[in-house]
Amino acid sequence: MTPSIINLEISAEDRRIAGLAAAAVGLTLAEAAVPLPLPGVKPGLANIVTLVVLYQFGWRAAVWVSLLRIVAGALALGAFLTPTFVMSLAGGLASLTMLGLAVHLPRRWFGPVGLSALAAFAHIGAQLGVVGVWLMPGVNLLPLLSVFLGAAWVSGLVNGLVVAGLLEKKT
Amino acid sequence: MKPAAALSLLKPGDWLVLAGGAALVAALWGHGGSGDRVVIKQAGRVFLETTPRLDREIAVPGPLGVTQVEIRGGRVRIKSDPGTQQICVKQGWLGPGQVAICLPNRVSVERGASIYDSLNY
Structure with missing residues (x-):
């Protein structure tokens, strides 16, 4: 009987994605250590990495980096498979879907800031959806919507500007 | 930059x-302004929890009789009460966070923000 050998080929792309995901995890952990005035409002710095990856390596790579970041970040914070993780995953999937659509918008008109803001809106929309449907059904979330959308607006703008600045520097 | x-x-x-x-x-x-709630308690137990957005009158039975609570235009007050001193009725419309208590009839009306604990999310 010949022993079966499983040989995992590690491509350069795998390494790149792993490295970028690690950077995103680092930002997530750093962010978790910063106390924030309002629970639930986070700057979402890891999305800077997602957006840069989207522009440099395409949507598929961005999906990998983002999902790896969500899972690894949750494992590192001890939140894996908790409601926090589910919310983070829902937000991540929603913003990735939004980015997958928005990346086809004409580049002449839409830059990183627009994409970042759209992704932030999709993110918070999905998260509030999870809260409304699963975590706290029946709670009136409408008053919170404006607060969280406002926060998403600010973080979307700031992250988008950072991405635009980074890409500008690169080219 | x-x-x-x-x-x-x-x-x-x-x-x-x-x-x-x-x-x-x-x-x-x-x-939707604030996540306002109106909580009516009778003898310490929650009799009714509702929103101030729905105009209505609620009759709350107590040991002395019926206390009428009125919700109108997003405000709430105790309209009438069988108690002798009428303290809670004189209090008028309640602002957010205010409580009116009709002690003899053991009815209290709270105008409070809904509790939403978004901690950890």
């Missing part, structure tokens, strides 16, 4: 997205 340089990174579509988002936030602002 200078502010002017940062602005040059924004493309017309980006402005559109930001303006749309800001308009949405502005439209939702105040809409």
Whole structure:
């Protein structure tokens, strides 16, 4: 009987994605250590990495980096498979879907800031959806919507500007 | 980076997205206002928990009789009470966070914000 050998080929792309995901995890952990005035409002710095990856390596790579970041970040914070993780995953999937659509918008008109803001809106929309449907059904979330959308607006703008600045520097 | 340089990174579509988002936030602002709740208690137990957005009159039975609670136009007050001193009736419309207590009839009306614990999320 010949022993079966499983040989995992590690491509350069795998390494790149792993490295970028690690950077995103680092930002997530750093962010978790910063106390924030309002629970639930986070700057979402890891999305800077997602957006840069989207522009440099395409949507598929961005999906990998983002999902790896969500899972690894949750494992590192001890939140894996908790409601926090589910919310983070829902937000991540929603913003990735939004980015997958928005990346086809004409580049002449839409830059990183627009994409970042759209992704932030999709993110918070999905998260509030999870809260409304699963975590706290029946709670009136409408008053919170404006607060969280406002926060998403600010973080979307700031992250988008950072991405635009980074890409500008690169080219 | 200078502010002017940062602005040059924004493309017309980006402005559109930001303006749309800001308009949405502005439209939702105040809409639904606060997560207000009206909690009516009788003898320490929750008799009714409702929203101040629904105009209605509620009759709360107590040991002395019926206390009438009125909710109108997003405000709440105790309209009538069988108690002798009428303290809770004289209190008038309740502001957010205020409580009216009709002690003889053991009825209390609280106007409070809904509790939403978003900790950890």
